Amino acid sequence: MNSAQIEIQLIASLVAIACAIPGTFLVLRKMALITDAISHSILPGIVIGFFITHDLSSPLLILLATASGVLTVVLVEFIQKTGLVKEDTAIGLVFPALFSIGIILISKNASDVHLDIDAVLLGELAFAPFDRITVGTTDLGPKSLWIIGSILITTLLLLIAFFKELKVSTFDKGLAASLGFSPAIIHYGLMTVSSVTTVGAFDAVGAILVIALMIAPAATAYLLTQDLKKMLLLATLFGITGAILGYWSAHLLDASISGSITTVLGIVFLLVYLFAKNKGLISVLYRQKQQQKEVLLLTFLLHLHNHSDEEEERKVAHLNDHINWQKVKSRTVLSLALKNNMITIDNQIIALTDKGKTFTEEAINYIITNKDTEIEKMKDRFFLFRG
């Protein structure tokens, strides 16, 4: 590994952490798209900065870009507060308008200058190690590392100082107001941090990767936990994993670093989405299947209960044609009932055990009184084996 490779991974990891923190709150507040919005709406800031300085490399351009990002946030909040439209609609209204203003300004006044976002913000992780800060002859390291480092430290300090406020205002705006801190101020604060992070990270790693790093790790963490602290930690972890793994896949494939990191983040999300313990697709499907089998079992037990006097109705062979079950299905239901000691089979005749009887009667009771949710709790008490 040469120094440039280490620096790239370090910058990518710091950006990942700096993005994961505001990203977690944005995902929880259903405002994840604001990052995408900001990455577009900074254009007018850049254009106006250029009109003032006539210099594409002036820091004023980046300053005004950030201001333009904050303006986006303020306008979104303002429109949203009218209550006439939802968050996503407000975002969708604001950023195309700002972006278009930038485009119109360029085509009216500067169509013969190479003026676009790429001309001002580097947005290329591969070149970050070459854009360095030097004082005299001393090399202080890549500029991006310093910018992202300062943004990250500020974000962390703010997070630690206002963790409680952020938490309460994210989950319960009413409570936050009654506790004496204004959710609006916290909201603007968070949005400003997001805006500054977006522009700073944009310069270091490019627009798409910033959006991916803000949203994907937080969304992945959200599948795994409900605890805010754990979610923040997991999001950070996923972000860093994506950054490092992504870098090395780019190395192997000789491909774009940002592109590879984004792809890895997507794959990690997909894996968690499939295999997460509670919210994962596979466990949801498995639970549905289990649920179905248990409903069948209950139907079967009800049938036995109804016909406790008629042996004819309780013959094993009879199940097939009477309740219209196929052989396999009736066999699984029978074995499930047996395993749970709900029934006994004597000479091909099925009878409810005492436990089966109590279970069925309680279930009937709940069904009549419309308390279906109670059945789920009851299953925990009665079942030795689930469906």
Next chain:
Amino acid sequence: MKNTIALLFLSALLFSCNSNQKTENEKLQVVATTTMIADLLHNLGGDSIELQGLMGAGVDPHLYKASEGDVSKLLNADLIFYNGLHLEGKLVDVFEKMESQGIKTIAVGESIEKSELIGSDYFASNYDPHIWFSVSNWKKVTEFTTKKLIEHDPKNKSLYQKNSETYIKKLDQLQQSLIAKIETLPKEKRILVTAHDAFSYFGKAYGFQVVGLQGLSTATEAGVKDVQKLATFIIEQEVKAIFVESSVPKRTIEALEEAVKSKNHSVTIGGTLYSDALGNPDTNEGNYLGMFAYNVDTIINALQ
């Protein structure tokens, strides 16, 4: 967690101190940004330099995305040649800063005097970067590049000089054949309509009026009024053909064709011109001489 971050930060500073360890290689390691510059260096240096190109054929330099391998190419380079004049966007700033780290970067655009450059109407010190579309400019770039190669690799001086003389002869021949070809086209027919303003130097050098549908920046798009105005212009001037560029989508030029047709006139799309990048390396348009001849042939044939 805070400790880990502090640690990371510290280690970054430590690591960044011992950068620039280059493997000693006898050949001069040279990196070129655009295909035009890579072609020039190939002609000048031949096998005595280790040449790496960053941008591939047909890549719009403004939209170039680096791959991981480009990092090592840049890191191991002794000399980096780039166009400059903001052609490579923000990368130009990076190259300027790399100077201070001992990696020598050279903007070939510097070889053209400021008075020869075509400036922006609105903003001073912002120049049109498409300098290669005038053979006399490219000759200056060739001489400048040769001088820089000799400066950094004096032991191959005679080779560079010989190659440079041969190449300049070729450029002179190209210039003569181009002028002869263009002479066959009546003056009033020398109007070149293209997708974006890449051909201003070409127009200035060979007496063409050049009209670009789009501005210099490929990020903006042509407005409806631009298209209509240009359509009227094409009809009034009886322009026979308009041109698509290899590195700009043809959509806008097709819109222009439609606009002219809707006014009951006809204009054909005269072909694809190479603008910001050369053609595929294994074709004749993959080098500067072939590309320029191809462009001029395409223009003359379509406008004749």
